Amino acid sequence: MSDFATRWIATFVGAVIGLTLGLLYTWIIAPVELVNTYPALLRTDYRQSWVRLAALSYVVDYDLERTRSRLDGLKQDDVSGAIQALIEESAAAGWPADTLRSLTTLAEALDVQTPAMLVYLYTSTPLPSAPINTPSSMPTRPATRTSMPRASPSLTVDTPEPTRTPRDASPLITPTPEPTSTPPSPTPTPPLLARLGLVRQEQLCEPGQMLQVQILVTDERGAGIPGVEVWLMWSGGADRAVTGLKPGKGAGYVDFEAEPSASYVLGVGELGTPLVTDLQVEPCPYEGDEEPLMGSWRVVLGPRPLATRESDDNG
Protein backbone atom coordinates (compact mmCIF):
# COMPACT_ATOMS: atom_id res chain seq x y z
CA MET A 1 0.00 0.00 0.00
CA SER A 2 1.43 3.37 -0.91
CA ASP A 3 2.32 5.94 1.70
CA PHE A 4 -0.32 8.27 0.29
CA ALA A 5 -3.14 5.73 0.72
CA THR A 6 -1.98 4.87 4.23
CA ARG A 7 -2.16 8.49 5.30
CA TRP A 8 -5.68 8.95 3.96
CA ILE A 9 -6.89 5.73 5.48
CA ALA A 10 -5.45 6.82 8.81
CA THR A 11 -7.22 10.16 8.47
CA PHE A 12 -10.48 8.48 7.67
CA VAL A 13 -10.19 6.03 10.55
CA GLY A 14 -9.40 8.91 12.85
CA ALA A 15 -12.38 10.87 11.63
CA VAL A 16 -14.69 7.92 12.16
CA ILE A 17 -13.37 7.45 15.67
CA GLY A 18 -13.72 11.15 16.36
CA LEU A 19 -17.22 11.32 14.95
CA THR A 20 -18.30 8.31 16.95
CA LEU A 21 -16.89 9.77 20.13
CA GLY A 22 -18.44 13.15 19.37
CA LEU A 23 -21.90 11.74 18.78
CA LEU A 24 -21.60 9.47 21.78
CA TYR A 25 -20.87 12.50 23.89
CA THR A 26 -23.49 14.83 22.43
CA TRP A 27 -26.32 12.38 22.04
CA ILE A 28 -25.82 10.16 25.06
CA ILE A 29 -23.38 11.53 27.61
CA ALA A 30 -24.29 15.21 27.43
CA PRO A 31 -27.33 15.62 25.21
CA VAL A 32 -29.23 18.86 24.89
CA GLU A 33 -30.71 19.55 28.30
CA LEU A 34 -34.34 18.59 28.76
CA VAL A 35 -35.43 21.88 30.22
CA ASN A 36 -37.33 24.82 28.94
CA THR A 37 -39.70 22.78 26.85
CA TYR A 38 -43.04 24.08 25.70
CA PRO A 39 -46.60 22.69 25.58
CA ALA A 40 -46.37 21.40 22.01
CA LEU A 41 -43.68 18.96 23.13
CA LEU A 42 -45.77 17.50 25.91
CA ARG A 43 -46.93 13.95 25.71
CA THR A 44 -50.32 13.60 24.02
CA ASP A 45 -52.32 13.17 27.21
CA TYR A 46 -50.54 16.11 28.86
CA ARG A 47 -51.17 18.23 25.79
CA GLN A 48 -54.84 17.42 26.02
CA SER A 49 -54.76 18.17 29.69
CA TRP A 50 -53.14 21.52 28.89
CA VAL A 51 -55.94 22.38 26.45
CA ARG A 52 -58.52 21.27 28.95
CA LEU A 53 -57.00 23.46 31.65
CA ALA A 54 -56.90 26.41 29.29
CA ALA A 55 -60.57 25.90 28.41
CA LEU A 56 -61.59 25.53 32.04
CA SER A 57 -59.67 28.67 32.88
CA TYR A 58 -61.60 30.48 30.18
CA VAL A 59 -64.82 29.38 31.84
CA VAL A 60 -63.66 31.18 34.97
CA ASP A 61 -61.88 34.27 33.66
CA TYR A 62 -63.43 34.73 30.16
CA ASP A 63 -60.06 35.92 28.92
CA LEU A 64 -60.01 34.83 25.31
CA GLU A 65 -56.67 36.43 24.50
CA ARG A 66 -54.98 34.67 27.35
CA THR A 67 -56.57 31.38 26.33
CA ARG A 68 -55.42 31.87 22.76
CA SER A 69 -51.88 32.53 23.87
CA ARG A 70 -51.95 29.43 26.03
CA LEU A 71 -53.03 27.34 23.09
CA ASP A 72 -50.68 29.02 20.69
CA GLY A 73 -48.34 26.54 19.04
CA LEU A 74 -50.49 23.53 19.68
CA LYS A 75 -51.90 21.64 16.74
CA GLN A 76 -55.50 22.39 15.89
CA ASP A 77 -56.26 18.67 16.15
CA ASP A 78 -55.10 18.62 19.74
CA VAL A 79 -57.15 21.67 20.58
CA SER A 80 -60.24 20.42 18.76
CA GLY A 81 -60.10 16.95 20.22
CA ALA A 82 -59.63 18.09 23.79
CA ILE A 83 -62.30 20.78 23.67
CA GLN A 84 -64.81 18.54 21.93
CA ALA A 85 -64.22 15.86 24.53
CA LEU A 86 -64.52 18.39 27.34
CA ILE A 87 -67.82 19.75 26.02
CA GLU A 88 -69.29 16.32 25.52
CA GLU A 89 -68.10 15.05 28.90
CA SER A 90 -69.35 18.17 30.62
CA ALA A 91 -72.72 17.95 28.93
CA ALA A 92 -73.04 14.31 29.86
CA ALA A 93 -72.03 15.11 33.44
CA GLY A 94 -74.78 17.69 33.68
CA TRP A 95 -72.62 20.77 34.15
CA PRO A 96 -74.52 24.04 34.44
CA ALA A 97 -75.73 25.40 31.14
CA ASP A 98 -73.81 28.66 31.65
CA THR A 99 -70.55 26.78 31.95
CA LEU A 100 -71.33 24.79 28.85
CA ARG A 101 -72.23 27.94 26.99
CA SER A 102 -68.87 29.43 27.94
CA LEU A 103 -67.11 26.34 26.70
CA THR A 104 -69.01 26.34 23.46
CA THR A 105 -68.37 30.04 23.01
CA LEU A 106 -64.68 29.34 23.39
CA ALA A 107 -64.93 26.41 21.01
CA GLU A 108 -66.61 28.58 18.44
CA ALA A 109 -63.97 31.28 18.85
CA LEU A 110 -61.27 28.68 18.31
CA ASP A 111 -63.07 27.22 15.31
CA VAL A 112 -63.71 23.97 17.11
CA GLN A 113 -67.00 22.41 16.21
CA THR A 114 -68.95 19.60 17.73
CA PRO A 115 -72.66 18.89 17.41
CA ALA A 116 -73.09 19.10 21.17
CA MET A 117 -72.17 22.78 20.92
CA LEU A 118 -75.30 23.61 19.00
CA VAL A 119 -77.43 22.88 21.98
CA TYR A 120 -75.69 25.44 24.12
CA LEU A 121 -74.87 28.04 21.53
CA TYR A 122 -78.41 28.52 20.38
CA THR A 123 -80.67 27.65 23.27
CA SER A 124 -81.53 31.20 24.09
CA THR A 125 -84.77 30.58 22.24
CA PRO A 126 -87.41 28.76 24.18
CA LEU A 127 -88.13 26.24 21.50
CA PRO A 128 -86.34 25.31 18.34
CA SER A 129 -88.49 26.17 15.41
CA ALA A 130 -87.92 25.37 11.82
CA PRO A 131 -89.76 27.07 9.03
CA ILE A 132 -91.35 24.78 6.57
CA ASN A 133 -90.96 24.82 2.82
CA THR A 134 -87.49 26.26 3.13
CA PRO A 135 -85.21 23.25 2.97
CA SER A 136 -82.09 25.37 2.98
CA SER A 137 -82.97 26.63 6.41
CA MET A 138 -83.34 23.24 7.96
CA PRO A 139 -80.55 22.25 10.30
CA THR A 140 -77.59 20.89 8.54
CA ARG A 141 -76.18 17.73 9.96
CA PRO A 142 -72.76 18.57 11.23
CA ALA A 143 -71.12 15.71 9.42
CA THR A 144 -68.20 17.80 8.34
CA ARG A 145 -66.54 20.64 10.08
CA THR A 146 -66.93 22.98 7.21
CA SER A 147 -70.63 22.44 7.00
CA MET A 148 -71.37 23.30 10.61
CA PRO A 149 -73.88 26.09 10.61
CA ARG A 150 -72.72 29.05 12.60
CA ALA A 151 -76.22 30.27 13.05
CA SER A 152 -78.58 27.63 11.92
CA PRO A 153 -81.87 29.29 11.13
CA SER A 154 -83.66 26.33 12.60
CA LEU A 155 -82.30 27.25 15.95
CA THR A 156 -82.90 30.94 15.99
CA VAL A 157 -85.94 32.96 16.65
CA ASP A 158 -85.68 34.76 13.34
CA THR A 159 -88.93 34.28 11.55
CA PRO A 160 -88.33 33.69 7.90
CA GLU A 161 -89.74 36.19 5.52
CA PRO A 162 -93.09 34.90 4.37
CA THR A 163 -92.94 33.92 0.77
CA ARG A 164 -95.83 34.67 -1.46
CA THR A 165 -97.30 31.70 -3.10
CA PRO A 166 -98.04 31.85 -6.82
CA ARG A 167 -101.70 32.23 -5.90
CA ASP A 168 -100.96 35.60 -4.40
CA ALA A 169 -99.77 36.90 -7.69
CA SER A 170 -102.24 35.03 -9.76
CA PRO A 171 -103.77 36.99 -12.63
CA LEU A 172 -107.05 35.35 -11.72
CA ILE A 173 -107.34 37.74 -8.87
CA THR A 174 -109.04 40.85 -10.06
CA PRO A 175 -106.66 43.72 -9.77
CA THR A 176 -107.98 46.68 -7.90
CA PRO A 177 -107.18 50.15 -9.10
CA GLU A 178 -105.99 51.27 -5.69
CA PRO A 179 -103.48 49.10 -3.92
CA THR A 180 -104.67 47.91 -0.58
CA SER A 181 -102.62 48.92 2.34
CA THR A 182 -102.65 45.42 3.79
CA PRO A 183 -101.58 42.75 1.36
CA PRO A 184 -103.00 39.30 1.91
CA SER A 185 -101.12 37.80 4.78
CA PRO A 186 -99.58 34.42 4.16
CA THR A 187 -100.54 31.53 6.36
CA PRO A 188 -98.29 31.65 9.41
CA THR A 189 -95.91 28.76 9.58
CA PRO A 190 -96.26 26.81 12.78
CA PRO A 191 -92.96 26.01 14.44
CA LEU A 192 -91.54 22.60 13.86
CA LEU A 193 -91.95 21.69 17.49
CA ALA A 194 -95.65 22.32 17.34
CA ARG A 195 -95.91 19.95 14.42
CA LEU A 196 -93.90 17.10 15.92
CA GLY A 197 -95.68 13.81 16.24
CA LEU A 198 -95.01 10.12 16.40
CA VAL A 199 -93.58 8.83 13.15
CA ARG A 200 -92.90 5.31 14.30
CA GLN A 201 -92.19 3.33 17.41
CA GLU A 202 -90.21 0.12 17.37
CA GLN A 203 -89.15 -2.33 20.00
CA LEU A 204 -85.46 -3.13 20.30
CA CYS A 205 -84.70 -6.67 21.42
CA GLU A 206 -81.03 -7.37 21.87
CA PRO A 207 -79.67 -9.66 24.58
CA GLY A 208 -77.80 -7.79 27.29
CA GLN A 209 -79.03 -4.40 26.23
CA MET A 210 -79.73 -1.68 28.76
CA LEU A 211 -83.40 -0.87 28.95
CA GLN A 212 -83.86 2.47 27.31
CA VAL A 213 -86.27 4.74 25.61
CA GLN A 214 -84.40 6.08 22.61
CA ILE A 215 -85.82 9.07 20.81
CA LEU A 216 -84.90 10.41 17.43
CA VAL A 217 -86.27 13.81 16.45
CA THR A 218 -86.21 14.37 12.72
CA ASP A 219 -87.22 17.02 10.25
CA GLU A 220 -89.25 16.63 7.08
CA ARG A 221 -86.33 15.05 5.31
CA GLY A 222 -85.59 12.62 8.10
CA ALA A 223 -82.46 14.43 9.28
CA GLY A 224 -81.92 14.56 13.02
CA ILE A 225 -82.55 17.88 14.75
CA PRO A 226 -80.18 18.84 17.57
CA GLY A 227 -81.20 20.98 20.48
CA VAL A 228 -84.74 19.72 20.98
CA GLU A 229 -85.75 19.40 24.59
CA VAL A 230 -87.27 15.98 25.25
CA TRP A 231 -89.08 14.95 28.42
CA LEU A 232 -89.73 11.48 29.74
CA MET A 233 -92.38 11.64 32.42
CA TRP A 234 -93.72 8.97 34.68
CA SER A 235 -95.80 8.74 37.76
CA GLY A 236 -93.91 10.67 40.38
CA GLY A 237 -91.04 11.90 38.25
CA ALA A 238 -89.67 13.24 35.03
CA ASP A 239 -86.36 13.43 33.23
CA ARG A 240 -85.23 15.87 30.62
CA ALA A 241 -82.55 15.73 27.97
CA VAL A 242 -81.65 17.53 24.81
CA THR A 243 -81.05 15.94 21.44
CA GLY A 244 -77.61 15.98 19.91
CA LEU A 245 -75.46 15.32 22.96
CA LYS A 246 -74.38 11.94 21.61
CA PRO A 247 -73.15 12.94 18.19
CA GLY A 248 -72.13 9.40 17.36
CA LYS A 249 -75.75 8.35 17.44
CA GLY A 250 -77.13 11.20 15.40
CA ALA A 251 -77.89 14.86 15.79
CA GLY A 252 -81.49 14.26 16.77
CA TYR A 253 -80.81 11.41 19.17
CA VAL A 254 -81.42 11.27 22.88
CA ASP A 255 -82.03 8.39 25.23
CA PHE A 256 -83.28 7.69 28.73
CA GLU A 257 -82.93 4.70 30.97
CA ALA A 258 -86.20 2.90 31.49
CA GLU A 259 -87.67 0.74 34.24
CA PRO A 260 -89.72 -2.32 33.42
CA SER A 261 -92.58 -1.41 35.71
CA ALA A 262 -93.12 2.23 34.77
CA SER A 263 -95.48 3.78 32.28
CA TYR A 264 -93.98 6.74 30.50
CA VAL A 265 -95.20 9.77 28.70
CA LEU A 266 -92.91 11.27 26.13
CA GLY A 267 -93.05 15.01 25.55
CA VAL A 268 -91.05 17.68 23.81
CA GLY A 269 -90.36 21.33 24.26
CA GLU A 270 -90.07 23.48 27.32
CA LEU A 271 -93.52 22.49 28.46
CA GLY A 272 -93.06 18.84 27.67
CA THR A 273 -95.99 18.70 25.31
CA PRO A 274 -96.94 15.01 25.39
CA LEU A 275 -96.63 13.17 22.10
CA VAL A 276 -96.52 9.52 23.16
CA THR A 277 -98.37 8.17 26.16
CA ASP A 278 -98.45 4.88 27.99
CA LEU A 279 -95.01 3.88 26.85
CA GLN A 280 -93.99 0.77 28.78
CA VAL A 281 -91.12 -1.61 28.64
CA GLU A 282 -92.57 -4.87 27.40
CA PRO A 283 -91.28 -8.37 26.83
CA CYS A 284 -89.99 -9.09 23.39
CA PRO A 285 -91.79 -11.67 21.28
CA TYR A 286 -91.43 -15.03 23.00
CA GLU A 287 -88.89 -17.39 21.48
CA GLY A 288 -88.75 -21.02 22.65
CA ASP A 289 -87.99 -21.85 26.25
CA GLU A 290 -85.73 -18.92 26.87
CA GLU A 291 -86.67 -16.35 29.43
CA PRO A 292 -88.46 -13.55 27.62
CA LEU A 293 -86.25 -10.57 26.95
CA MET A 294 -87.42 -7.09 27.88
CA GLY A 295 -87.24 -4.72 24.97
CA SER A 296 -86.23 -1.08 24.75
CA TRP A 297 -88.16 1.38 22.66
CA ARG A 298 -86.97 3.47 19.79
CA VAL A 299 -89.35 6.32 19.08
CA VAL A 300 -89.00 8.46 15.98
CA LEU A 301 -90.62 11.87 16.12
CA GLY A 302 -91.08 14.05 13.10
CA PRO A 303 -93.27 16.83 11.77
CA ARG A 304 -96.82 15.86 10.98
CA PRO A 305 -98.10 16.81 7.54
CA LEU A 306 -99.95 20.08 7.39
CA ALA A 307 -103.40 19.08 6.28
CA THR A 308 -104.74 22.61 6.23
CA ARG A 309 -101.88 23.93 4.21
CA GLU A 310 -102.10 21.10 1.74
CA SER A 311 -105.80 21.66 1.31
CA ASP A 312 -105.14 25.36 0.79
CA ASP A 313 -102.58 24.61 -1.83
CA ASN A 314 -104.88 22.20 -3.55
CA GLY A 315 -107.79 24.59 -3.43
Next chain:
Amino acid sequence: MSERAGLLPRWGTRVIVGVVVGLALGFAIGWWLWPVQYTNTEPGVLRQDYRDDYIIMVATAYEAEGSLELARERLSLLDPEEPSVPVVELAERLVEAGGAAEDIERLTRLAWALGALTPTLVPDMEGRP
Protein backbone atom coordinates in the same frame (compact mmCIF):
# COMPACT_ATOMS: atom_id res chain seq x y z
CA MET B 1 13.87 8.10 9.52
CA SER B 2 13.32 11.67 10.54
CA GLU B 3 13.19 12.90 14.15
CA ARG B 4 9.45 13.61 13.89
CA ALA B 5 8.75 10.24 12.47
CA GLY B 6 10.58 8.81 15.42
CA LEU B 7 8.22 10.47 17.90
CA LEU B 8 5.01 9.67 16.11
CA PRO B 9 4.50 7.72 12.96
CA ARG B 10 3.14 9.72 10.08
CA TRP B 11 -0.10 7.77 10.04
CA GLY B 12 -0.50 8.51 13.74
CA THR B 13 -0.55 12.22 13.06
CA ARG B 14 -3.18 11.62 10.47
CA VAL B 15 -5.28 9.62 12.91
CA ILE B 16 -5.12 12.43 15.42
CA VAL B 17 -6.15 14.96 12.80
CA GLY B 18 -8.98 12.68 11.78
CA VAL B 19 -10.17 12.27 15.36
CA VAL B 20 -10.16 16.02 15.91
CA VAL B 21 -12.10 16.61 12.70
CA GLY B 22 -14.48 13.79 13.59
CA LEU B 23 -15.06 15.14 17.08
CA ALA B 24 -15.76 18.58 15.70
CA LEU B 25 -18.24 17.09 13.26
CA GLY B 26 -19.79 15.01 16.01
CA PHE B 27 -20.29 18.01 18.26
CA ALA B 28 -21.70 20.04 15.41
CA ILE B 29 -24.12 17.31 14.47
CA GLY B 30 -25.10 16.29 18.00
CA TRP B 31 -25.59 19.72 19.48
CA TRP B 32 -26.47 21.84 16.52
CA LEU B 33 -27.52 20.09 13.32
CA TRP B 34 -29.48 17.14 14.73
CA PRO B 35 -29.65 17.50 18.48
CA VAL B 36 -31.65 15.01 20.51
CA GLN B 37 -35.29 15.79 19.88
CA TYR B 38 -37.44 15.49 22.94
CA THR B 39 -41.10 14.75 22.54
CA ASN B 40 -43.56 13.26 24.96
CA THR B 41 -42.25 15.42 27.74
CA GLU B 42 -43.94 16.07 31.05
CA PRO B 43 -45.13 19.36 32.52
CA GLY B 44 -42.24 19.23 34.99
CA VAL B 45 -39.75 20.22 32.28
CA LEU B 46 -41.73 23.13 30.89
CA ARG B 47 -40.03 26.47 30.59
CA GLN B 48 -40.60 28.63 33.67
CA ASP B 49 -43.27 30.83 32.11
CA TYR B 50 -45.23 27.84 30.82
CA ARG B 51 -44.80 26.13 34.14
CA ASP B 52 -46.18 29.17 35.92
CA ASP B 53 -49.08 29.26 33.50
CA TYR B 54 -49.73 25.60 34.13
CA ILE B 55 -49.94 26.19 37.87
CA ILE B 56 -52.27 29.15 37.39
CA MET B 57 -54.46 27.08 35.08
CA VAL B 58 -54.62 24.28 37.64
CA ALA B 59 -55.71 26.79 40.27
CA THR B 60 -58.28 28.30 37.93
CA ALA B 61 -59.59 24.92 36.86
CA TYR B 62 -59.91 24.02 40.53
CA GLU B 63 -62.28 26.95 40.81
CA ALA B 64 -64.32 25.63 37.88
CA GLU B 65 -64.31 21.94 38.74
CA GLY B 66 -64.00 22.06 42.50
CA SER B 67 -62.00 18.86 42.55
CA LEU B 68 -59.04 19.04 44.89
CA GLU B 69 -58.04 15.54 43.92
CA LEU B 70 -57.69 16.53 40.28
CA ALA B 71 -55.73 19.63 41.21
CA ARG B 72 -53.39 17.61 43.39
CA GLU B 73 -52.93 15.03 40.65
CA ARG B 74 -52.06 17.73 38.13
CA LEU B 75 -49.65 19.45 40.48
CA SER B 76 -47.93 16.19 41.33
CA LEU B 77 -46.55 16.24 37.79
CA LEU B 78 -44.47 19.21 38.89
CA ASP B 79 -43.61 17.99 42.36
CA PRO B 80 -44.64 14.43 43.17
CA GLU B 81 -43.59 14.73 46.79
CA GLU B 82 -45.13 18.08 47.70
CA PRO B 83 -47.71 19.10 45.09
CA SER B 84 -48.55 22.27 47.00
CA VAL B 85 -45.00 23.64 46.86
CA PRO B 86 -45.15 24.96 43.27
CA VAL B 87 -48.42 26.71 44.08
CA VAL B 88 -47.09 28.43 47.16
CA GLU B 89 -43.82 29.37 45.48
CA LEU B 90 -45.57 30.90 42.51
CA ALA B 91 -48.11 32.72 44.66
CA GLU B 92 -45.36 34.24 46.79
CA ARG B 93 -43.37 35.17 43.73
CA LEU B 94 -46.40 36.88 42.21
CA VAL B 95 -47.09 38.73 45.45
CA GLU B 96 -43.52 40.02 45.45
CA ALA B 97 -43.61 40.92 41.78
CA GLY B 98 -47.05 42.53 41.98
CA GLY B 99 -48.70 39.96 39.73
CA ALA B 100 -52.36 39.83 38.79
CA ALA B 101 -54.55 39.87 41.88
CA GLU B 102 -56.97 37.28 40.48
CA ASP B 103 -54.15 34.84 39.86
CA ILE B 104 -52.75 35.35 43.34
CA GLU B 105 -56.16 34.83 44.91
CA ARG B 106 -56.78 31.63 42.97
CA LEU B 107 -53.36 30.30 43.87
CA THR B 108 -53.92 31.24 47.48
CA ARG B 109 -57.27 29.49 47.59
CA LEU B 110 -55.73 26.36 46.14
CA ALA B 111 -52.80 26.56 48.55
CA TRP B 112 -55.28 26.88 51.40
CA ALA B 113 -57.26 23.90 50.14
CA LEU B 114 -54.04 21.92 49.96
CA GLY B 115 -53.23 22.93 53.52
CA ALA B 116 -50.16 24.88 52.54
CA LEU B 117 -51.07 28.46 53.24
CA THR B 118 -48.12 30.59 54.33
CA PRO B 119 -48.22 33.87 56.29
CA THR B 120 -47.30 35.77 53.14
CA LEU B 121 -50.45 34.58 51.46
CA VAL B 122 -52.90 34.98 54.31
CA PRO B 123 -53.92 38.53 53.31
CA ASP B 124 -54.85 37.19 49.87
CA MET B 125 -57.37 34.86 51.37
CA GLU B 126 -59.35 37.89 52.43
CA GLY B 127 -58.45 40.01 49.43
CA ARG B 128 -55.23 41.94 49.44
CA PRO B 129 -55.83 45.69 49.69
